[in-house]
Amino acid sequence: MRKPLVIFIHGFGSNGFGSKAQATRDYCHAHDIRFIAPSLSHIPALALQTLEELIEQLQLAANSYQVCLMGSSLGGFYAQTMALKYRLPLVLINPSMHAGASLKRALGTAINYFDESPYEWRESYVATLQAIEPSYPLDLDNSRCWLMVQTGDELLDYREAVAALPNAKHTIEQGGDHGFQGFGNHLSAIMAFFQAATNR
Incomplete structure (x- = not known):
């Protein structure tokens, strides 16, 4: 029987040691599940190349x-791009479905959450995201894609994701925030979902 090998893709300004990545890493380590959370470049073209390779x-x-x-x-946006290209199972947590449009507001100097170092977020990066946005x-x-959103997301409208993925498995929790409160409580179910998708 095949087993899942989980890749966690972090969001804008984050890294492979963000809270959700670390919670997933700890769970996978405790349950002997292969896990990778790469810290990706803030430059979309480089991040996508890293994921593809x-x-x-x-x-x-x-x-x-x-x-x-x-x-x-933003990692949800990248994840759906990779899932469509390579036909992979995926779980999306408060994903950005229109990353180019939503990240226009970040143009200029942004901050890396890992060490608070500044970096420049450019129009060309927004254009890259807009160019790869699917229809x-x-x-x-719902056997290959699980969408998890909270209605209290202060950065993204959860309804955009629900409308974009009408046939996915949906978990819509009232309240919460963009970080997805209580995320760790879902990890057992997420891994069971991946195991089922792996052996389907």
């Missing part, structure tokens, strides 16, 4: 594993 190498090397994706916010709605069914 990582996924392709893992798929070549790991016949007994199925690559599964988790993505939060919605996406035909990702």
